[in-house]
Amino acid sequence: MNIALEARGLTKEFKGFVAVKDVDLTVERGSIHALIGPNGAGKTTCFNLLTKFLQPTRGTIIYEGRDITKLAPAEIAQLGMVRSFQISAVFPDLSVLQNVRVAVQRKRGESFDFWRSERKLSRFDDEARRHIDEVGLADFLHHRAVELPYGRKRALEIAATLALNPDMLLLDEPMAGMAQADVERISALIRRVAQNRTVLMVEHNLSVVASLSDRITVLARGEILAEGDYATVSRAPAVIDAYIGAGYE
């Protein structure tokens, strides 16, 4: 198998409470992989471990053959593994174009100087516009981020993330708080950006998970309950029990 990301024995304890326990996870390169589970299952903790926002108590994380267990989020971003939605700063008063341009500039290792003249910054425009086109925001180029409807704002965050040239995108609940029309638009967008990238997402919306994911890992009480495609995991008795036990219908 063509592996992008692998965790072995991943464990996180908070003062004796084991939030993630011995998780072995393999994410295939080029796939869309979802991490699901009832409330409190350990998804966010697991995601924070994989993206290096938390340090594991035990276990190893390998990205593209390289041990990243001890690296910082900025270091793994340099390696091509980028987390969206939480670190991707979108500046409310900057336009769509300006926001993505800042991200392009940042990737090229230049400092964040807002006071640079527009003329100097315009050399980043072509690349910024490509990312903006990719997420379907070409008609919103000069809108300020704060004026964008919620779903478009998320698309802007993805554009800013794409500017960092990720081979792997980690999405934390991309559909949270979205209206149905936005859910469809962002689903299509994730499918599009995943054509030549690997995607790992934590997502509560099971119909989105069903339609987008190649592979799903179900967590409950910090442990892996089941893994496979949606048809397989949704039929697994342990998964049904865990969701029903947690009050899901």
Ligand SMILES: Nc1ncnc2c1ncn2[C@@H]1O[C@H](COP(=O)(O)OP(=O)(O)OP(=O)(O)O)[C@@H](O)[C@H]1O
């Ligand atoms: N910093 C922390 N200190 C102590 N316990 C924590 C901490 N972070 C998470 N936990 C506990 O670990 C368990 C897993 O939490 P986590 O947020 O990872 O679950 P989740 O699957 O993302 O849940 P949800 O779907 O509700 O967001 C929970 O019981 C939570 O209370």
